[in-house]
Amino acid sequence: MPLKDFSVLMAVVLIVIMLIIPLPTAIIDLLIIINIATALLIILISMNTREPLQFSIFPTLLLLVTLFRLGLNVSTTRAILGNQGDAGNVIETFGNFVVGGNALVGFVVFVILVVIQFIVITKGAERVSEVGARFTLDAMPGKQMSIDADLNAGMISDVEARERRRKIEQEADFYGSMDGASKFVKGDAIAGIVIVMINLIFGLVIGMLQEGLPLTEAASKYTLLTVGDGLVSQIPALLIATATGIVVTRAASEGNLGHDITKQLFAYPKMLYVAGGTILALGIFTPIALPVTAGVATVLGVGGFVLSRNEQKIATEAMEESAASTESKEEDIKSPESVVSLLQVDPVEFEFGYGLIPLADANQGGDLLDRVVMIRRQLAIEMGMIVPVIRIRDNIQLQPNEYSIKIKGNEVAKGELLLDHYMAMSPGVEDDAITGIETTEPAFGLPALWISEDFKEQAELSGYTVVDPPSVVSTHLTEVIKRHAHELLGRQETKQLIDHMNESYPTLVEDVTPSTLSTGDIQKVLSKLLLEKVSIRNLPVIFETLADYGQMSKDTDLLTEYVRQALSRQITKQYVQEGEPLYVITVSGAVEKAVADAVQQTDHGAFLNLDPQRSQQIVESILQEVDAMQQTGQMPILLCSPAVRMYIRHLIERYMPNVPVLSYNELEPSVEVQSIGVVNGQ
Template sequence: MKARDLSVLLAVILVIIMLVIPLPGWLLSFFILINIILGLIVILVSMNTTEPLQFSVFPTLILLLTLFRLALNVSTTRSILSEADAGGVVDTFGTFVIGGNPLVGFVVFIILVIINFLVITKGSERVSEVAARFSLDAMPGKQMSVDADLNAGLISEKQAKERREKIEREADFHGSMDGASKFVKGDAIAGIIIVLINIIFGLIIGMVQMGLSFEEAINTFMRLTVGDGLVSQIPALLISTATGIVVTRSAGSGNLSSEVTDQLLQFPKLLYIAAGTIFLLGLTPINFILTTLLASILGFSAYFIQRKSQEPEIPDIEEEDQTESSAMKSSENVVGLLNMDPIEFEFGYALIPLADASQGGDLLDRIIMIRRQLAIELGIVIPVVRIRDNIQLNPNAYRLKIKGNEVASGELMLDHYLAMAPDFSDDEIEGIDTKEPAFGLPAKWINEENKDEAELSGYTVVDPPSVVSTHITEIIKKSAHILLGRQETKQLIDHVKESYPILIEEVTPEPLAIGDIQKVLAKLLRESISIRNLPVIFETLADFSKMTNDTELLGEYVRQALSSQITKQYANEDMSLKVITVSGKVEKLIAENIQQTEHGNYLSLDPESQQEIIKTIHAEAEKLALQEESTVLLCSPAVRMYLKQLLDRFLPQVIVLSYNELEPNVQVQSVGVVNVA
C-alpha cells in the first residue's frame, strides 16, 4: 500500500483515538496548528481550480475535516474542564483576543460564529441545493447535446464517452456537495454548543471543585473557551468559505484570482468615477488626505489599465511560422488526412435548415433514431454519420457517401411536400414531377396549399425531412454488409462474450477467425437478414465449423437455423407466402455446373442457360409485381446460394429462399415455375 494511502487511514484512526484518549497540551497545540494549515490549504486550492470537478474529493474531505475538528473540540474540552489547560495555542489565542476583558473576547467569538453560521454556511447550503437540483434537471439536455455532436461528427466516440462521464460526475459532485454542506452547518452549531458547555461547566468545576472565585473562574475558563472556539472557528470559517467558492463557481479558463481581477477591472473608466466619488467624500469631515490618496491610486490604476488595453498585441510571427512549419512537416499531419468517415451526408446551402436546430431542423435527432432503429432491425451498431454542408453541390441537392464512395443522391424542396400515389394518370393535383428517392416511385412536389387536397385524393404526403431520413435509412440498410468490418465484428463478439463466454471460446479464435465470422455476418446482411440473434448464429457456427470452414456454406447453415426469423420476415400475417418455385430440371442443371476449388465453390454455367434462367425469373417477377407482391424464389438448400449468386448481378431485388428456411406451418402457394427448355 502506498504511503499516501496509509497517511489517510492513519489520520482517520487518529481521529477516533482523539475522541477517547486524553492528549497532552503540546500534542493538542500541534493538531490545532495542523487543523489551521489544512483549512488554509483547502481554501487556496478552491480558489485556484477552474472547474468544480478538479476538486471532486471536496465533499468527502469536508466530512473528514469536520470529524477531525470535532475530535479536537472533544479533546480540548476534556483538557479545559479537567486541567484548566488546553495547550499554548489555545491559551495564546484566548489571551490575545480577550485583551484583559473576557466579555469583549466572548462577543468577538459570537460575531465570528454568526458570520460563519448565518452568512457563509447558510448561503453555501442554499447554493448547493440549487446547484444539485439544476445539475440533475440539466442532465437530459446535456446528454442530448453530446448525442447531437456525436451524430454531427463534431466529436469522436471516445470524446462523447468522456463528456457523458463528466456530466454524470458533475451531477454526483453537486449532489454530494448538497449533503456535505449539512456537515458544515452542523459543525457551526456544534461549535456554539461546545463553547456554552465549556463556559457553564467550567464555572461550576472552577468554583466547586477547584475552589476558585467567580472572577478567577470566569477569567480562566472564558480565556480558554474563547481561545478554543477561535482556533476551531477559524478553520471552520475557511472551510465554509471554500465550500461557497466551489459551489458558486462555474467552469472558467483561469483560477479565481485571475478571473476576479480580469473581470472586476475590465472597465477602467468606472475606476475614474470611483476615484471622483472618493475625492468628493474627502471634502466632508472625513480625512481629506486619506481620501485623496485613495482617489489618486484609483485614478492612476485606471490610466495604466486603459493604456495597456489600447496597446495592440504583436504576435510572435517567427514563432507562429515555426509552429506552422513544424505542423506541416509532422507525419501526424499527413496521416490525419488519410482518415475517412464511414458514413458522410453532404448537402447544399439551401438545405442547411434541415440540420440547424435554431431554424427548427431535426435531422440530427432523426439520425439518432435511424441508428437506434437499425440496431434493432439489423443487429449492428451503425457508425456515426458525419453531417456537413458542401458549397460545391447544388443548393437543394444532397448526397450520401459510404467509406468515401457516393452511394445515393437527391434533391429536396424545403418549402414543398412530396406527394406519392400508385397512379399519376390524373393531373388534378398541381406539382413538379419527380421520383421518390428511396424507392424510385413517381411523385410530385406540391405546395402547402395543395397538401389537404392531395391527401383527400389518396396521395401519400410527406415532408422533406421525412423524405431524406427514409432515403438515408434504406441506403444504410442496403450497405450494412459494407459497414460491418472486422473491428465492428470484434465489438459484437465481445458483446456476446459478456453473456455467453463458453460459446465464444468454442467458435473463435479457433476454428474460426474474426475475419471468417465477419464474412458470415456480412453474407446475412447482404440479403437483409438481421444478425441481432447472435447467440443462435454462434451456436450454429459452433456446431458446423468443425466440419467445414467455408464461410459461404456456414452462412447457409446459419440461415436455416434462423428459419423462424426468416419466415416471420417474408410470410404474410396469415402465414401464407406466394413464391416462384424452381423446377427439378433447373436445380439439376445448376448442381451439375458447380465447380469446387481450393478457394471455395462457384457456379460455372454456360451463358445461354444463364440467360434463359434469368429471362424466365424476370418474366415471373413482373407478374408478381402487378399483384404488388415481393418476388420470392423457392428452391432446394443445395442450390440456393448459387442461384442467388447468379441473380445478384441482374435481379438483386429477387429474394431466394430454400425449403429449410421456412417453418412447417407456412402455407406456400406457387404462382410460377422456373424452367428451361
C-alpha cells in the same frame, strides 16, 4: 491495508472517542492545532484546483471535518466545565492573547465571525450548491446530446465520448453531494452559537455554585475560555465554509484560483491607471493623508506600466509565431506529403443544400444529428454491424432543397425535401380534396404528395401516411445504409467484431481465426449475409458454423450457405409472421436441374455457366411470377432447394436485387408454405 487508509479509519474512531471519553488537555491542544491545520490545507487545495471534480472527495471530507469539529467542541466543553476552567493552553491563549484578555471584545469578535460565516459565506455557499446541482442536472440531457452529435460528426472518438459522459455523471453526483453537504456547514454554524451560549451560561453557574467564585470573577474566567473555545472552533469553520464557496463557484479553467485572479483582474492595464488616478485624487481633494493615497496610486501606476509593456511583448511574439506558422503551412502545402490528408474518403456522407441547413442546426430546432445517432443504434440492433460515423455537411453545389447520400465517396442516392410541407402517401384510394406537389417517396419509390400543414389533418383522416421531412430523410438514410451494408463492412470493421466476440467467446474465436479462416474470409461471409439483408448480430452461431465447416472448405459462398441454414430460425422470423403461412414462388425441378447441371467447379470455387438464352428464359419466367405476386399485395419470395439457392440468387441479382431467395433448409419445419406460383423457365 495501506497506512494512509488505516490512518483515515483511525481518525473516524478518534472522533467517536472524543464524543464519549474525556481527553487530557494536552491531546485537546494537539487536536485543536490539527483542526486549524486541516482547515487551512482544505482552503489552499480548493484555491489550487482547476475544476471542482479535481477535489471530488470534498463533500465527504466536509462531513468528516464537520463531525471532527463537533466532537472537538464536545471535548473542549467537557474540559471547560469539568476541569474548573482548565481547557488547555491553546484555548486559554486564544482567550487572553488574541482578544487581549477583554472578554467583551472577544465576544464581539466571535459574534462577528459567526455572523460572517452564517449569514454571508455559509448561506451563499448553500445557495450556490443548490443552484449548481439544479442547473447541472437540467443540463445533462443537452450535454449528452452534444456528445452524441460530436461523436456522430467524427469530432471525437468513442473513448473521448465515454470519458466526457463519465465526467458529466461525476459532475452531477458532485453538485448533488455538495447540495446536501452544504446543509451540514449551515448546521455547524448554528451548533457553534448554541455551544458558546451553553458554555457561557453553565460556566457562570458552575463558577458561582460549585467553585464559589464571585459573579465578576466567574464571568471573566469562563467568558474568556468560552470565547477562546469559540474562536478556535469558528476560525477553522470559517475557512471550511469559504472553501465550500470557492469549490462550488469554481468554473473549469486552465489554471488555479491565484492564476485566474491575477490573469483576469489585471487583464486591462489601462484600468490600473484609472484606479491609481482616482486614489491620488482622493488624497489631493479630501482630508485623507496624501502619503497613503500617493503610495497606493504609485503602485497601481507602476503595475499598469509593467503589464502594458508585457502585453505588447506578448503581442509581438504572437505575431512572429503567426508569421512563422503561416510560412510553415505554405511549405507544407508545397511539400508532397501535404496531399496525403486529402486522400481520406468517408465511408458514409450526407450532404445537403443551404435550404436544408435548419434540418441539422440545433439552434433552429433541427434534430438530424440526434436522428443519425438513433439510426446507428437501430442498425446495430437490426443488422448487427457497427455503422461508421456518418459525415454530415452542407454543399453549395446542390440545389437548396436537395440532399445527397454518398457511400465511400460515390453518390448512391439523392432526394429533395420541402421543409414547410409534409409528405403524404396514399393508402390506395385517392382523395381528390387533398392536393399538393407530386413527388416520389425516396426510400421505397412510392408515389407521394408534398402537402401543406393545412391538409395534414384531413390527409390523416383519409388514411394517408403523413410524414414530416426529418422522418423522410431519416428513413431514406436508413434504407440506403441497409442496402449498402455489405460495402461498409471491411476487414477493419470485421476485426472489431471479432475482437468484441473474443471478450465473451475466446475459445470459439480461436477455433475460427486465424488458423481456420482469415479475417478476409470471415469478412466475405458476413458481407454476403448483409447483401441479402441477413442480420449478422448472432455472431456466436455464425462462428460456430464457420468452426464446423471451415476445416472442410474455404469457399466463402458455400460457407455462407451453411451459415444461412444455421440461422434458419432468424431467417424464418424475418419473413414469416407468427401463425401465418409463408406465400412463395417455387422453382420447378426442371429449372433446378438445368441450373445444377450448369454449375462448374474450379480451383477458385464454383460458378454458373448457363446458356445465355436459357438464362434469359429463367429470368423472364421469374419476373412474370414476381409481378403476378406483387399484384396480389404479397411480398415476392423465391423458394428453391439448398443446392441451387446461391446460383439462382446470382442469376437474378442484377434484375431483382430486392427479391429474397430462400432454400427449404432455411425455413423452420413448423412453417406452413403455400406456393402461389412456379418458375418453369419457359
